[in-house]
Amino acid sequence: MIAKFKFSSAIKSSKDILFLIKNFNTEGELFGNGDRNKIKLFDLNGKIINIKSFKIPNIINKVAYKYFRKSKARRSFEYATILLEKRIGTPEPIAFLENFNIIGLKDSYYASEHLVTELTYRELVEIPDYPDHDTILRQFTKFTFDLHEKGVEFLDHSPGNTLIKKVAKNQYEFFLVDLNRMNFHDVMSFEQRMNNFSRLTPQKGMIAIMSNEYSKFYTAKTEAEIFEKMWQATSDFQEEFARKKRLKKKLKFWKKS
Incomplete structure (x- = not known):
C-alpha cells in the first residue's frame, strides 16, 4: 500500500489528522446520510473538522486516478x-490522503474545516417564504x-453545494462545498455563465429574480436576454434530468422482470 497526502501550510497537527483519517471507519460522528460519499465530524484539538471519504472507485477509475487523473480528494x-x-468562500482545506494498491486508487479522503451555517441554497428552493428570501x-x-x-466555473453549482451564513442584518456570506468538479478560465462566456445557473432551481420566479440581479452587474446583455438564456439552460437541464430519471426507472423495472 502506498499513501500520498498533503496538508495545508497552516496546519501544525499533521500527525493527528493522519490518525483521524486512518481511523475513519471506527471513529467520528457521521454527518449526512452517507449514501454515496461518507462525511464524518472529528474533534481536532478543540476544533470540529469534517473528513470526507469518497466512494471507492470502480476498476477503470482506480487505474485512471493512479495514472491519468487527479483523485476527487486531491482536486477538492x-x-x-x-x-x-x-477570495471566494469555502471551508478551509486541511489535508487530502490517497491510498494506492497495485491496481490503482484504493480510497481517498479530504479533510476541511466544518462550517455551521443557517441554510443552503436548497432552502430557498423548498421554502418560498424563507425569511429574507429575496435578499439572500x-x-x-x-x-x-x-x-x-474570477473565471470560476463551478460545475456542481447545485442547491446543496452552497452554504449560506448570516453575518449581519440583511447580509449573508456564501461558501462552496463539494468542490471536485471545477473549470478555471481567463474569461467566461455568456453561455458558460448562464449554463452555470441551470442546476439551481426549476422555479421560473427565482430565475426571474436572479436574471434581474445579474443584469445589474453584467451589462453586455439586457435583462430580457439574460432571463431567456438562463431559463433555457434551466429547462434543458430539467428535461435531461427527467429523461435520465425515466430511463433509470425503466432499467429497474427490466431488472425485476
Whole structure:
C-alpha cells in the first residue's frame, strides 16, 4: 500500500489528522446520510473538522486516478486552495490522503474545516417564504457573478453545494462545498455563465429574480436576454434530468422482470 497526502501550510497537527483519517471507519460522528460519499465530524484539538471519504472507485477509475487523473480528494483540496486565493468562500482545506494498491486508487479522503451555517441554497428552493428570501437570492446571484468574473466555473453549482451564513442584518456570506468538479478560465462566456445557473432551481420566479440581479452587474446583455438564456439552460437541464430519471426507472423495472 502506498499513501500520498498533503496538508495545508497552516496546519501544525499533521500527525493527528493522519490518525483521524486512518481511523475513519471506527471513529467520528457521521454527518449526512452517507449514501454515496461518507462525511464524518472529528474533534481536532478543540476544533470540529469534517473528513470526507469518497466512494471507492470502480476498476477503470482506480487505474485512471493512479495514472491519468487527479483523485476527487486531491482536486477538492487544490480547488479549495485556489478559491481562497481568489477570495471566494469555502471551508478551509486541511489535508487530502490517497491510498494506492497495485491496481490503482484504493480510497481517498479530504479533510476541511466544518462550517455551521443557517441554510443552503436548497432552502430557498423548498421554502418560498424563507425569511429574507429575496435578499439572500440576490446576494447569492452577486456571489455567482463574482465567481464568473474570477473565471470560476463551478460545475456542481447545485442547491446543496452552497452554504449560506448570516453575518449581519440583511447580509449573508456564501461558501462552496463539494468542490471536485471545477473549470478555471481567463474569461467566461455568456453561455458558460448562464449554463452555470441551470442546476439551481426549476422555479421560473427565482430565475426571474436572479436574471434581474445579474443584469445589474453584467451589462453586455439586457435583462430580457439574460432571463431567456438562463431559463433555457434551466429547462434543458430539467428535461435531461427527467429523461435520465425515466430511463433509470425503466432499467429497474427490466431488472425485476
